[in-house]
Amino acid sequence: MGDRGNFENRAAIGRAVRLAREIDDFRARWPTTPSDMSAPPSFTWIQLERQLVDLAATQAQAEMARHLISATRKLAAFKPPEMVLREILCITWVLLDENFQGETGEGPAEMI
Numbered sequence: 599m600g601d602r603g604n605f606e607n608r609a610a611i612g613r614a615v616r617l618a619r620e621i622d623d624f625r626a627r628w629p630t631t632p633s634d635m636s637a638p639p640s641f642t643w644i645q646l647e648r649q650l651v652d653l654a655a656t657q658a659q660a661e662m663a664r665h666l667i668s669a670t671r672k673l674a675a676f677k678p679p680e681m682v683l684r685e686i687l688c689i690t691w692v693l694l695d696e697n698f699q700g701e702t703g704e705g706p707a708e709m710i
Contacts, residue, residue, distance in 0.1 A: 617676065624681045631680075643671045650689065655696040663693055 647667040654660035666689045674682045692698055 617673065621677055621681065624684075625678060628678075628680055630678065643667060646686065650693055653690070654693040655698070659693045659698065663689070666692075 647664060650663040650667065651660045654663055670682065670685050670689065677685075
């Protein structure tokens with residue numbers, strides 16, 4: 599393993615440290631609630647993605663939903679449930695925003 603391998607390892611460690619810091623910050627701000635509280639109904643990642651795709655304001659945002667939910671799902675096991683919920687709510691907000699243009703510049707023009 600050369601310099602490239604060392605760089606990739608350091609980058610992966612850096613990402614893991616940042617994720618751990620984000621989780622610690624979240625837990626400090628939002629302590630765990632008592633477990634005897636009633637839980638919301640459960641659903642699958644596929645169901646969540648399907649509903650967000652359907653609710654998306656534009657076709658570009660519908661495509662974004664698939665990628666955003668995939669990324670959220672992959673890291674969800676490492677995060678507190680409430681942190682994952684917050685991320686899902688943020689994704690939903692972006693997907694319902696008719697004025698959101700993303701990187702591609704697609705979507706309605708800015709109103710003057």
